[in-house]
Amino acid sequence: MRIDVHAHYYPNTMIKRAERLGADLSAVRRISLASEEKADLEARLKMMDEAGVDMQALSVSSTQPYYEKENDAVDAARESNDLYAELVERHPKRFAAFAALPLPHVDAAMKELERALDQLKMVGVTIGTSVVSRSAAEEAFEPVYAEMNRRGCALFVHPAGLGVCSPLIRDFGLTWVCGAPFEDTMFALHIIRRQIPQRYPKIKIIVPHLGGAIPALFTRLDATKPMYAAPNAEPPTTTLKRLWYDTVAQNNTAGLKCAVATLGADRLVYGSDYPYQLHAEYLNSVKYVQESGLPKADIDKMLDQTAARLLGIAG
């Protein structure tokens, strides 16, 4: 069963609220075909059909409800989760959804996590690579990880779109150029530092974009371990193999092969970054994996098996 784990949905109401709350919507404004409007949904389903994609697991991208005022955060989270659940209810065989949580408000996040998973039947959680300028792996957020672990749920990570809070990236228009893959990598290192995968092994963490820079830095991360990890912690590359990574890489076959060679085909799951790849690019997000020259068994796993198992969705 082909599940696209990295696909975004921007219902108009959700975007209008985000706009009112002063969110940065530049990443939303520059694309189309992502709303709840009939024509958009039809186009989306058509692209999915052409690519043989049975289901998209939807997430809010960087439009997380991480507002300073708890009311703002809670209202935004509830609304987007409701809107997503509504779409899933209408097309249960084509869509699943990751819940957004009103971090950094931990108690409210726990409440919404329970509501989203138990009442709205959402398939997991989506979290930003940082919670605004705070690490997503901060000690304060432990209860949320503990609860996700108790439930064994899937956690889809997505760049926060803050250019790792670096002026050399943000002030140069590079937030979505190199900033996003850097944020993916940074998140993985943050959770390694806090040994989150080891302490909460039942959370199924999915990092996008082949893990950002992770395959390119593979041995370096072990060689530099003393600088950032506890002496008795396992090698970082071992911890990295406890996570999963989606295949969004703008059709970089060499990069995909490097990811398979370092992380293993078992750790990769198909994603498209819809609507940032549309039409021919959407189709290519599947084709580049199929035509990569990797063993068929690996391709089948990546495209059609692993995600369904992770998300507990039967074919």
Place this chain on the structure above:
Amino acid sequence: MRIDVHAHYFPAPYFDRFNRLGGDTSYVTPAMLGGGAAHELEARFKNMDAAGVEMQVLSVSSMFPYFDREADAVDAAVEANDLYAELVARYPRRFKAFATTPLPHVDAALKELERALDKLGMIGITVGTSVMNRSTVDEAFEPFYAELNRRGAVIFVHPVGLGVCSPLIRDYGLSWSIGAPFEDTTFVTHVIKRRILERYPKLKIIVPHFGGALPLILDRIERTMRLFAPDNTETATATVKRMWYDTQVHARPEILRYAHAVLGVERLVYGSDFPLNRGDDYVRSVNYIRDAGLPAGDAEKILDRNAAQLLGLKA
């Protein structure tokens, strides 16, 4: 002729001065034997001979004399270059050196550049991936690049270890694990954005570590050109292929193979990060290239030809 383009030298007087001026020297240990004492040079030659390295081109690593006070910057740069030139003069067949300059002080940097290249006979320049928290290719530094272009100079870039000025990297002990490769990649995107090579095509720029995440995200950079470099007249790939990239990735063959696939053999030059990699690791930094299963003749190009050609040196 086997040339190691990424090798560091830590002569005690400069090391001490840099420390006194508040620079970070913490990653250099006495065990590295990176200084100029007789037993240290002996150890260095032993390493080079074991790896078949005829020549190292020495640079200051991240210890750039980029200080706010011009006098501090100039005195440090002058001392570093004098010490390096002294070593090269003693062993001209084993060493060349990249000169360091007292940026951000442009006039002083031009002066020292002239002195280093003309009087001291240094083979090129080393610059940081940023000048403190400013882009290395900041508009203010145009005259510097114009002069380097006039000379067709070689520029060896090195991370400055500031975690690409991101608190989410620096404050989490990640400056050298992921920060440095991010700095490499960000430098490349800045060169693209500022059209440095379109305007100064005679510059010969060497970026370490295969450019960090560069080969993994080159397609992404290409796709997002309109976000950060809309006026460029050449593709990101074309600009990237005007630069060179060293092979220091802790001897991981999968990374070499994919970087080779994306960048092409002509762009790759052997580098080791000696003495941070020494002993068996030094030998491995050579052997892993030979053992990576590259097309016939490519390992030899990377190890023994490309750098010599780039630097204008004959066997």
